[in-house]
Structures are given as structure tokens and as C-alpha cells.
Amino acid sequence: MSPGNRPRIFREEALRHHEGARQEGDLLRISPRWTGWTYWVLLALLLFTLSYSALGTLPEYASGPAVVEVEGRSNLSVDTPGLVASVKVKAGQRVEAGQALVTFLAQGETASLDRIQREFELQLLRVLREPTDESARQTLTSLRAERELAQARQQDRTLRAPHAGVVGSLRVRPGQYISPGASVVTLIGDDVHVTLLALLPGGYRPMLEPGRSLRVEFNGFPHEYHELRIESVGDQIIGPNEARRFLGADVADALTLSGPLVMVRARIGSPTFLSKRRAFNFFDGMQARADARVRSERILVTLVPGLKGALGYEDR
Known part of the structure; x- marks a missing residue:
């Protein structure tokens, strides 16, 4: 096979392109401006880091x-057990001295007070009819003392604020059973x-x-x-x-x-x-x-x- 008929390993288009590209490539040029300020920025950061590490704490x-x-707060509790009937206040509410906070069921105390009151009224009528009856007068005096005691017991079934202040916390709810000495309300003076x-x-x-x-x-x-x-x-x-x-x-x-x-x-x-x-x-x-x-x-x-x-x- 003659050289002229020898098959070429490159395509004709590639050879023509190579023969026509006679211009040499240009050199890579790097602008000195950005490399200069980058160097000084890195140097400043290094100096700042070293200074801060040495002086900072x-x-x-x-x-x-x-x-x-x-x-100055008061933790209010009860001395006798009972069921909570109603809660009259809520947390954060301001109350005055003597204001009702929590009431308890007082069916026994109320029934006892009603009985003593009836007996007292009957005995009072007897004394008014017979002023000279010394026995009736003594009985009336005894019933008056019993009535005052029954009224005090009934009042004890209502927890009242001992002083003015703000209700801090409530630890009861209606229907809850409270044991003696249990904290019921916190009052902040x-x-x-x-x-x-x-x-x-x-x-x-x-x-x-x-x-x-x-x-x-x-x-x-x-x-x-x-x-x-x-x-x-x-x-x-x-x-x-x-x-x-x-x-x-x-x-x-x-x-x-x-x-x-x-x-x-x-x-x-x-x-x-x-x-x-x-x-x-x-x-x-x-x-x-x-x-x-x-x-x-x-x-x-x-x-x-x-x-x-x-x-x-x-x-x-």
C-alpha cells in the first residue's frame, strides 16, 4: 500500500483545523491588585486574632x-376538716381584710345553730311571761352562750382574709375534701x-x-x-x-x-x-x-x- 493510499487516523476536519490554527496561546495574566489587598487583609486578621487571644478574656x-x-405572705389553712362549698376569689385578685375567700359545707353547724336559736326564743318568751323565774333566766343565759358558740363555729366554715392583699395561689376547688391544717390560700400582703x-x-x-x-x-x-x-x-x-x-x-x-x-x-x-x-x-x-x-x-x-x-x- 502506497503512502498516498495509507488510511489516516485523524479526520479531515481535525487536520484542517490544526493546519489553520497558527496563532500561539497567550500567557495567563494575574492582576496584582486583588492579591495585594488580600494579603494585607489576611495579615490584619492574623494580628487581630493574636492580639485578642493575648488580651481578651x-x-x-x-x-x-x-x-x-x-x-410577707400568709398561708391560710383550716383547723377542721370539710368539703369546699365555693371559692369566692381567684389568683391575682386583690381582697380586703375580712373578705370571704373560701366557704365550706356547714350543714351540721347550721342545724345546731337553728336548734339553739329556737330554744333561745322559747326560753326568752318564758322569761318575759314570768320575769321572777330565776331558773328560766339561768337557762336563757346558758342558751345565749351556746348560740354565740354555734355562730362562731358556723363562721369558721368561711375562710376570710386576715388582712388586705393579693391572692397568690389557690389550692382548693369546689367539692374537694380538706384535711385539718392543709394550706388553702396564699395571701400576699x-x-x-x-x-x-x-x-x-x-x-x-x-x-x-x-x-x-x-x-x-x-x-x-x-x-x-x-x-x-x-x-x-x-x-x-x-x-x-x-x-x-x-x-x-x-x-x-x-x-x-x-x-x-x-x-x-x-x-x-x-x-x-x-x-x-x-x-x-x-x-x-x-x-x-x-x-x-x-x-x-x-x-x-x-x-x-x-x-x-x-x-x-x-x-x-
């Missing part, structure tokens, strides 16, 4: 649950003091002292922080069971406690607080999250702990 907080305590009791990790006790700032976030109001001042710090580190006994069953059941704890108190200056331009009352047992700043450490030392001793850094 990271705070450390002692954090734990907290509850609101309203001082006009002269009240609101405090916050925080339960912080016991390991931070040496660094906690009165006057330090306490940041508080109340449950139900996220990302709304209140700055308080620590008023007192407990001298003892206690366990979760002892803390529950101190708080009482009503409050402790709603908290998750673990590890050694120290009690920290802070005074809340007002019985109300603002949230989104609305005023809300503090209620006994409200829960919150408390954070007390105990110290801070250089960021560089946190990243490289070995520098603490070499460079002489100290916690603040």
Missing part, C-alpha cells in the same frame, strides 16, 4: 436553678419583700461573696436578663436532699438538684418586673436560672494551658 460562671420567695434564692454549685463557694453581680433569667421569659446583687451566701455546702427539705415539697418537686450546693440570696427591689413593656407580678415559687460570674481567664491561656505558669497569667 473568657468569663466563668457559677450557674444553677433559682426560685422566687415572696416575704401590701408590705412584701421579694427575694431570689439561687442554688449554685458548692465548689464555687470560696469565690462567691455579697456584692457580686447575679444575672437572672426567669422561666417563661427567655433572653430577658435581670442584674441583681448578691445579698448573702450560705456558710455551709449542702446536698440535694437537705436543699429540698429547706425549700419544701411544693417547690423542691419542680427543681432538678444534684451535687453539692450553696444557697445564695439576692434582693429583688420591686414586686413587679417588665417584659416587652408589660408589668408582671412576682409569685412565690417562680423559677429562674441564675449565673454568678466568679472569674475570668485569658483566651490564650485557655487555648494553651501551659502558658499559665510560663507567662505568669492569673485568673481574675
